[in-house]
Amino acid sequence: MTDLDDIDRKLVLALAADATQSAGALGRTLGLSQPATWRRIRRLYDTGIIKGRKLDLDAEKLGFGVTVFLGVKLATKGRVSLEDFERAVVAIPEVQTVEHVLGMYDYRLRVTARDISDFERVLRRRIMTLPAVGNVEANVLLSEEQRPGPLQDA
Structure with a gap:
């Protein structure tokens, strides 16, 4: 298990809520610079905590009710x-x-x-x-x- 600090947890929660947020926007919310935020995101990917991003489709609106x-x-x-x-x-x-x-x-x-x-x-x-x-x-x-x-x- 990889140790996460409070900022990592907040970062993961923010990305889970909206994975389209930029590193700059996330950094401003968390009190970090854009490069520092990007490094943390990259580390979360590299350690496998973040496995990827996915598109959440509305199956019913696509005709699958x-x-x-x-x-x-x-x-x-x-x-x-x-x-x-x-x-x-x-x-x-x-x-x-x-x-x-x-x-x-x-x-x-x-x-x-x-x-x-x-x-x-x-x-x-x-x-x-x-x-x-x-x-x-x-x-x-x-x-x-x-x-x-x-x-x-x-």
Whole structure:
């Protein structure tokens, strides 16, 4: 674990809230010069604390009104079936995240679709035909709240 001082924590929180802020603007907020702020940001990237920036899209406005979380239990377990499943599932464009988990299911998938019938098509034609798929449980997302994460209180 990399040690963060108070300024690093404030910098991470500010970037988490708005990653488009310039080093100069962040520095003015934190009482640092632009070069000092940039060096801190670069160090956060170099140590892997900041892994990148991502674009937050509104799936519904893009025509994808349904999000479903799938719990997938593989029918057969073993290194080969895990790798085959992972390779196949990441190739499905509607699958937004693939998480290998411990518990009742082996994987948790986040799937977006235009509507329920589109989701059914993805489920039947793409997901259920994947290598080693056994049981699948679907949970439809009703609402979502973004949380700031553990650094807020740190």
